[in-house]
Amino acid sequence: MLVVISSKSSYRVNWLTSSSFVIALLLALPIFVIAGFVFSGSAEVFTHLYNTVLFDYVSNSILLMLGVGFGVLLLGIPTAWLTSVCDFPGRKIFAWALLLPLAVPAYIIAYTYTGLLDFAGPVQTTIRQVTGLGYGEYWFFDIRSLMGAILMLALVLYPYVYLLSRAAFLEQSASTLEVSRTLGYNQWQGLFQLALPLARPAIIAGLTLALMETLADYGTVQYFGVNTFTTGIFRTFYGFGDAVAAAQLAVCLLSFVALLVLVEKYSRRKSRYHSTAEFKAKAKLIPLSGWKAVVAFFICFLPILFGFLIPAGQLAFWSLTQADLSDGSFFQLAWNSFYLAFLAAIIAVGFALILAYAGRLNPKKVVQFSVATAGMGYALPGTIIAIGVIIPFAWLDHQLIDAAKKWFDADVGLVLSGTLAALLFAYTVRFLAVSLGAVQSGLGKIKPSIDGAARTLGCTPLQVLKQIHVPLMKSSVLTALLIVFVDVLKELPATLILRPFNFNTLAVRAFELASDERLIDAAPSSLLIVVVGLIPVILLSRSIAKGRAGS
Amino acid sequence: MNRAKHLNVENVTLAYGEDDIVHNASLLLDKGEIGCLLGPSGCGKSTLLRAIAGFEPVKSGHISMRGQLLSNPQDTVPTEQRKIGMVFQDIALFPHLSISENIVFGIKKWSKSDQKRRVQELLTLIGLPDIADRYPHSLSGGQQQRVALARAMAPKPDLLLLDEPFSGLDANLRETLVPEIRDILRKEQMSAILVTHDQMEAFAMADKIAVMQNGRIQQCGTAFNIYHEPKTRFVADFIGLGEFLQASIKDEYSVDSVLGCLVGDEPLGYAPGTPVELLIRPDDIQHCEESPLTGRIVSKWFRGSHYLYHVQLDNGEVLPCITACHHDHDVGEDLGISIELDHLVVLPICDPETGLCDLQESEVVQTQAIAR
Numbered sequence: 001m002l003v004v005i006s007s008k009s010s011y012r013v014n015w016l017t018s019s020s021f022v023i024a025l026l027l028a029l030p031i032f033v034i035a036g037f038v039f040s041g042s043a044e045v046f047t048h049l050y051n052t053v054l055f056d057y058v059s060n061s062i063l064l065m066l067g068v069g070f071g072v073l074l075l076g077i078p079t080a081w082l083t084s085v086c087d088f089p090g091r092k093i094f095a096w097a098l099l100l101p102l103a104v105p106a107y108i109i110a111y112t113y114t115g116l117l118d119f120a121g122p123v124q125t126t127i128r129q130v131t132g133l134g135y136g137e138y139w140f141f142d143i144r145s146l147m148g149a150i151l152m153l154a155l156v157l158y159p160y161v162y163l164l165s166r167a168a169f170l171e172q173s174a175s176t177l178e179v180s181r182t183l184g185y186n187q188w189q190g191l192f193q194l195a196l197p198l199a200r201p202a203i204i205a206g207l208t209l210a211l212m213e214t215l216a217d218y219g220t221v222q223y224f225g226v227n228t229f230t231t232g233i234f235r236t237f238y239g240f241g242d243a244v245a246a247a248q249l250a251v252c253l254l255s256f257v258a259l260l261v262l263v264e265k266y267s268r269r270k271s272r273y274h275s276t277a278e279f280k281a282k283a284k285l286i287p288l289s290g291w292k293a294v295v296a297f298f299i300c301f302l303p304i305l306f307g308f309l310i311p312a313g314q315l316a317f318w319s320l321t322q323a324d325l326s327d328g329s330f331f332q333l334a335w336n337s338f339y340l341a342f343l344a345a346i347i348a349v350g351f352a353l354i355l356a357y358a359g360r361l362n363p364k365k366v367v368q369f370s371v372a373t374a375g376m377g378y379a380l381p382g383t384i385i386a387i388g389v390i391i392p393f394a395w396l397d398h399q400l401i402d403a404a405k406k407w408f409d410a411d412v413g414l415v416l417s418g419t420l421a422a423l424l425f426a427y428t429v430r431f432l433a434v435s436l437g438a439v440q441s442g443l444g445k446i447k448p449s450i451d452g453a454a455r456t457l458g459c460t461p462l463q464v465l466k467q468i469h470v471p472l473m474k475s476s477v478l479t480a481l482l483i484v485f486v487d488v489l490k491e492l493p494a495t496l497i498l499r500p501f502n503f504n505t506l507a508v509r510a511f512e513l514a515s516d517e518r519l520i521d522a523a524p525s526s527l528l529i530v531v532v533g534l535i536p537v538i539l540l541s542r543s544i545a546k547g548r549a550g551s
Numbered sequence: 552m553n554r555a556k557h558l559n560v561e562n563v564t565l566a567y568g569e570d571d572i573v574h575n576a577s578l579l580l581d582k583g584e585i586g587c588l589l590g591p592s593g594c595g596k597s598t599l600l601r602a603i604a605g606f607e608p609v610k611s612g613h614i615s616m617r618g619q620l621l622s623n624p625q626d627t628v629p630t631e632q633r634k635i636g637m638v639f640q641d642i643a644l645f646p647h648l649s650i651s652e653n654i655v656f657g658i659k660k661w662s663k664s665d666q667k668r669r670v671q672e673l674l675t676l677i678g679l680p681d682i683a684d685r686y687p688h689s690l691s692g693g694q695q696q697r698v699a700l701a702r703a704m705a706p707k708p709d710l711l712l713l714d715e716p717f718s719g720l721d722a723n724l725r726e727t728l729v730p731e732i733r734d735i736l737r738k739e740q741m742s743a744i745l746v747t748h749d750q751m752e753a754f755a756m757a758d759k760i761a762v763m764q765n766g767r768i769q770q771c772g773t774a775f776n777i778y779h780e781p782k783t784r785f786v787a788d789f790i791g792l793g794e795f796l797q798a799s800i801k802d803e804y805s806v807d808s809v810l811g812c813l814v815g816d817e818p819l820g821y822a823p824g825t826p827v828e829l830l831i832r833p834d835d836i837q838h839c840e841e842s843p844l845t846g847r848i849v850s851k852w853f854r855g856s857h858y859l860y861h862v863q864l865d866n867g868e869v870l871p872c873i874t875a876c877h878h879d880h881d882v883g884e885d886l887g888i889s890i891e892l893d894h895l896v897v898l899p900i901c902d903p904e905t906g907l908c909d910l911q912e913s914e915v916v917q918t919q920a921i922a923r
Contacts, residue, residue, distance in 0.1 A: 447641055447643055449639035449640070449641050449642075449643035450643045450645065452604070452606060452630075452637060452639060452643065453637065453639060453643040453644075453645075453699075453702070453703075454645075454656070455604075455605075455606075455629075455630040455631050456604060456630055456631070456633075456635055456636055456637040456657075456703065456708075456712075457631075457636070457656050457657030457702070457703075457705075457706065458631045458632075458657055458706065459631055460629070460631055467656075468645060471647050472645075472646070472647055
């Protein structure tokens with residue numbers, strides 16, 4: 001990569017190119033480390049895993065994926081179809097309200113429902129009071145099971161399918177469906193013959209996103225005692241202290257994820273062909289009335305009720321009436337979470353800006369590769385990233401400690417793995433793609449000719465940045481900061497593994513309290529996470545409403 | 552070389568990576584002149600324009616303006632120091648600034664009162680005096696394009712570049728906007744270069760047109776020039792309507808063809824007996840009821856003020872013919888035609904498959920030299 005340096009501006013471009021490359025390499029470190037264990041380590045450990053637990057992990061993970069996949073399709077597609085094509089009371093509210101469950105992390109909804117549905121919870125207590133039956137004399141659904149985990153995950157992950165398939169339905173030109181009417185299909189036949197097949201790439205993309213989250217989930221399955229890859233990695237790492245075996249399990253999980261990423265990429269590649277026409281005839285909504293409207297109303301209302309209203313209401317009730325906040329640790333937790341999330345957001349967005357500008361100014365293969373590599377982290381479960389970070393950081397720390405002892409006779413301690421550095425690094429790996437997406441879409445709106453116009457009017461490249469890009473990019477950068485902030489706030493597995501000793505965040509503390517059956521005391525932290533998590537959901541639904549109004 | 556021209560583009564070759572996009576392009580522009588780069592999409596005209604603006608480095612050759620070197624392979628004066636204004640295809644107004652702020656953007660160093668005067672002056676010039684405080688999104692496409700022009704002209708640049716400025720506008724708007732913009736440029740005595748693929752735009756705006764194909768300037772001249780005296784088959788084809796007729800050179804001034812012996816007013820520059828193609832424009836063929844020469848009408852196109860017919864001669868060759876509107880004939884009828892050619896345009900024979908000509912350019916020059 002020899003570039004002749006001829007003027008100042010190309011020098012700047014090279015600086016950007018090389019730093020984007022360095023960032024990409026740095027962020028790919030965890031993946032390299034994990035992937036490295038495919039070839040190193042002993043086959044012995046793996047054989048042991050294979051003989052004992054591996055089958056359990058694989059079958060549970062697959063069943064979980066099948067169940068959640070079925071669930072999110074069942075909840076996501078009909079709601080998307082109804083809110084985008086039909087007209088019935090409440091449609092406009094449902095259109096954004098169906099996104100609300102996205103604000104609730106799966107582990108939080110899991111223990112909220114546990115509190116509601118287990119033996120001592122209000123539901124079963126009521127049943128016993130009404131029927132007079134005692135313990136063991138009646139059957140009740142056991143929420144702490146694989147089925148329970150599937151339900152919980154489907155309830156909070158269906159918005160991915162809803163969001164993408166709704167966009168696809170809205171994008172379908174009315175004329176497409178009208179053509180089918182002229183060929184003798186009625187509206188409902190049109191749905192199955194045309195609308196669904198046309199939306200298939202989007203539906204698959206949404207499904208794979210939901211399944212990636214399912215694979216990455218740790219809190220729910222751990223709480224319900226379902227053995228999957230993520231819990232296995234945790235147990236191997238903490239229980240047996242065996243980093244190599246944990247990493248080898250992570251490799252297995254990684255191959256599942258890689259498969260999903262490929263499917264997702266493939267479906268997106270195809271989906272591009274569907275959105276070429278610039279002006280589309282706006283579809284006339286199909287009016288529903290009578291019992292049809294009632295059915296549509298409940299199809300849309302139930303996911304919101306069970307996915308958001310009940311759990312959020314329960315958390316609010318617990319927080320306001322019964323929770324014990326007397327030890328004051330709640331505010332310390334909130335402070336820890338907030339400044340950690342803020343720092344991570346600044347770092348991730350900073351890196352994203354460098355990568356996005358390198359890609360814009362110098363769209364070479366090296367830069368494209370860097371951008372793609374740096375964005376990979378989002379597909380990775382937090383557990384994998386955590387293992388991939390702790391192994392090299394611990395090794396580096398030991399080198400540092402030895403060196404410091406030798407040369408300065410000082411004990412520096414665990415500079416990297418024992419501090420927030422490891423955590424911030426892991427967050428950046430995991431959430432860079434999110435911020436990159438937001439920054440890139442903002443930058444994409446500034447057409448290159450705008451730069452050109454400013455240059456011909458006498459601006460230096462730096463002045464272009466200051467006078468044109470900064471004001472125009474402000475809102476997308478803020479959005480990127482916000483999304484990373486909220487994602488970090490909700491993140492659980494990587495934080496559990498990488499947090500410094502005695503350092504707690506809202507998510508970690510809520511999970512620990514819930515695991516200790518102190519559900520009510522976990523409520524305030526959870527509620528705060530849900531409330532903050534609502535902000536990006538509101539932003540998202542506002543942009544949906546805007547897109548609709550503009551079309 | 553030292554002709555004291557305003558803009559001097561000399562033997563410029565431009566490349567993206569290894570691929571040469573523009574080959575040895577040369578261009579001269581006087582002060583106050585409007586030039587045009589005309590060609591099909593992908594011919595390199597926009598790349599050449601971007602090189603003049605300083606967005607692309609030159610691989611060889613040089614670009615200078617008012618005697619000052621702007622680009623050569625070693626050195627590229629940054630765009631912002633060139634005193635060149637540019638109007639973009641997608642208009643590119645700054646969406647976060649008001650119209651007056653957009654126009655002031657290039658003249659921030661001027662005093663506030665001068666800025667204000669210039670903005671008012673330009674808004675009056677473009678015929679939109681009351682929009683200073685509005686924002687770009689509230690304007691129509693044509694209004695935005697005029698504001699973009701005002702913004703580019705505000706700093707009184709030495710040269711204004713227009714990169715397909717009308718291609719995003721609908722046909723009606725284009726028809727009114729093109730002469731409007733030409734008048735504005737004339738009034739400001741602005742030297743300008745327009746890039747377009749539309750010959751009507753080029754004819755309406757430019758004093759001087761350079762026709763480009765495959766990264767080469769095929770011909771440079773006035774609109775009249777390139778229409779009536781195309782130097783290459785491509786130019787003859789690309790500019791205006793016309794058909795090619797097989798012919799052979801008879802002597803210095805005349806050719807033999809199915810239309811008989813045709814005599815031109817200038818030496819043709821080919822050796823007698825050379826097979827050539829004769830360019831026939833629709834206006835070269837007149838309708839004449841009594842003419843002994845007839846052709847069968849194979850197509851008919853109503854064009855408002857006139858009909859454009861294509862008539863087939865006995866030997867199968869097809870000629871275009873324009874008639875006044877009242878000469879309404881049907882396809883299949885015979886049409887009497889007469890030839891009104893006093894200027895012959897002959898071109899070496901090209902293989903329609905490969906586009907290669909029997910006579911290479913050098914040979915043409917040689918035969919021309921011999922003929923003289």
